[in-house]
Amino acid sequence: MGCLLQWTLLLAVLLCLPSRSTAQGQCNNVVAADIVFLVDGSSSIGRANFVLVKNFMSGIVKPFTRVVGPSGIRFGTIQYSDTARVEFTFTTYLNGTELITAIENINYKGGNTRTGAGLKYIADNFFSPSSIRDVPKITILITDGKSQDSVKEPSQKLRSLGVKIFAVGIKSADPAELKLIASPPQSEFTSQIGNFKALSSLLPLVSRRVCTTTGGSYSSDEAYSGPSDLQFSSETTNSLRFQWKSAGGPVSGYVVQYRPLSGLGQPITAELRQETIPSDQQSYTARELRSGTDYLITVIAQYPSSLGESVSGKAQTKPLQVVTALRLIQAGFFNLALGWDTPADQVQGYRITYGPIGQPAAQLLEQSVGAESTSLTLVGLKSDTEYLISLYPLFPRNSASPATLTARTLRLEGVQQLSVETISNSSVRVRWTGVAGARGYRIVLGPFTGSDVETIELGGDSESHTLGNLRPDAEYIVTVITLYSGEAEGPAATAL
Template sequence: MIVVFILGTQFYDVLIFLPVLCENVLCESGVLLLYSPSFPFVSVQSMDVQADVVLLVDGSYSIGLQNFAKVRAFLEVLVTSFDIGPNKIQISLVQYSRDPHTEFALNTHHDINAVVKAVRSFPYRGGSTNTGKAMTYVRERIFVPGRGARDNVPRVMVLITDGKSSDSFKDAAAKLRNIDVEIFAVGVKDAVRSELEAIANPPADTHVYEVEDFDAFQRISKELTQSICLLPPQDLRFSEITSRSFRATWTAPATAVLSYLVRFRKAEDITGDYVSLIVPGDTTTSILPHLFPVTTYEVNIFSQFDKGDSFPLTGEETTLEELSSPRDLVTKDVTDTSFAVSWKAAPGNVRQYRVTWKSLFSDETGEKTTQGDTTATVLDGLTPETRYQVSVFAVYGHGEASSKTIVVSDETEKTMKVTWQPAPGNVVNYRVTYKPQPGGRQLLRSIASDPDEIHMYNVADFSFLLDIVDNLNDNLCNSVKGGVYEFGSKHSIMQKCSLFECFEILLGYRHRL
């Protein structure tokens, strides 16, 4: 009789052949294997985690009895990491080869000691590797209420295999994922990477694990436990995309999260530093500010717990081309029927500028375009003695920049209120500049005689002329004293005159008002 002692992960050449199969130990052909797992202990028992976890273990002939002992040792470390209970984490173990076999269901064991005892004692069955059939079995026979599966609790399956599947498996894996089962795949030795990635949930970085041999299980035990228990957020999506920012939104995991860590950087800058934001645990959205136009960003969202951070939920998004308006619109070279317009160029790749104008006195409107590298034009064919409102829009390759229209209201003699559309992103402040334009009080002051008190009058519109008629009539007629200057020419006028007659002379009108 020969015995193999497995101390840690090292085998010793002492074999004891037994005449009968053994209970509660690994047995094959009368060979007894004793083992003592030395994998690191990874505990998340203090976390309030609920999950239904199915361990789907390849028990085919290619594994071999000695390697199967290491699989069992790895499973023991894995289950010992969990807080087992009917209202906590439930574990089921399914071994498969040609046919799947339930070693124990989700509702079979309710404490860690019972689960560990069952893991230590389940036998090695042998056979072919029908992975697809096994996953269908898990969906139809394990994740069901009669075997302990719970509603509204995360469902996880961990597949451990060492080789290529003997049957089709993609459809079976997709159906599991479609019922919200999170699938992790552990491949050993000759396992095919492409098969593992087709079975597991994305991203492969956190859901697919490869080890070179069965002795290397300890390398992934902590990472796998972290992936299962420190649940990442889900369903990353982007909205409100501008040239300088966009919004990231995600779905919270089933477990309570202290906070979220949001990290982002340019996708092409794989060695660059991340920009990090901390988001409270009850918030599942964040604006990513201060970005560059037409740039793709890598975004990672981590759930943060007392025991550490989850693996990231990852995604990419690209900012838009910068759409903005031209600035500092200036008019000059005014004639009776035209004037020139110029402006400072808008940022980005402007295809053309669209210039529009409308009369403030009639329904007259007009429009013309210039090339994107041209920032001036002449508006002609206009109506004499007419005030116009002019707007300039930047037209980009995929759309037109919205007009940042400034609205002036609540004007008084010394103040006015100015409002505008907000710029996108996290604006620190706005700089408002202003200066007098030709005309208005400045123009009146250059024309009127001194002093202003009797020679300048401000009224809102013509309907208010009657309010100043007496004062203006007295000042006008008292100052004339037999003569008045109109455009530099002296004309005689009666000492006594009416207000409207005086306006006729002063304004050069040829009809009575």
């Protein structure tokens, strides 16, 4: 598992490495093999990048130059776009020097990307049963995009003929398609990089794999110990600081890579970030990270013409402090006053969402306040309704879990203990117990029979009123209605 992880990391998007193909290795103890390059010549590559592709191809050939020959190592090349074009066959160049010169002289084709047609052409013409040799057989695909035709059947046919397929993807190549084409295990036969300049850094790794697939043993000029003892010394909510012991040999720098891990512990390749630092630096601080997140950190030794060994480790950034003590200060009939304590981490502001319990998230109301705020009154609410309130602290590059609170607005009450006292044969006094929060009261007076109704509005501090000019011996109905802010009214209280 450790080797697979190291191989995967070394094949990540290397953006800042040397662009010169200078593979110094040799493939030893190899007897014979047939190797075909299948090179994407579509228009998306461009002439300048196609030169880098040819440099990569030459670098693959160089470890075999001493054993290129009619009974030894043979190379062929197909360049494809809309159609497949034979650049040279197994028998065209049987000398290592001439072979490298021929690769350098390949003319760029241009056109669409029909990878499936190219794979089929190789199966039918380079590895047909009538002409096949009983030696290791290899195809090396180099492409920068997704195929415009099916690759499943032709790649299956090629593999069924005993051909090992390497799939090298650049830029917009489809990772799933590369794995579909490549021989198993895909971790060893699939490579993907972010740009054409990174081909030179990928070369030592692919060269070694191609050599061992032919049955040979790969040796570089010298093997050096990689960086070691990766230690984490400081973790914040958005940074990780770490250091390591230096690698052996003529180290020209270190490639530091870091990427978050998913909930299942898998590296999120799309979010990989990296930086190349000088060889005399053995510490680094990764910044602008997610809070409360596991990260995979890898430090790779970089030499003048290749990458060396690596060391990896995992660490977690600290979680952001959520808002503490979100509380209800006061509930009103149509408002809720809230307060909270400021988090320890510096915030840019707050976002508040709220709505009745059970209301869909899309229908929640929202407000924003500045970083200096520690209170807010939600207004325009419904009376006697329970609300779910969420308070989100806003940080520069991260989000924190919200603090939540449920609170209920007050119920609109009617007056209590309503009574009517006769003062004279033409007047009565109406009394009641007032309601806190009422802005006023409306008294409605009318005879038990008839339509002669009188309406009187009083202030919110009133608890009695005398009604005069009544008809002696007539029965009246007295109703008192509590008035709240706006047009809201409480339930009516009635007395005879």
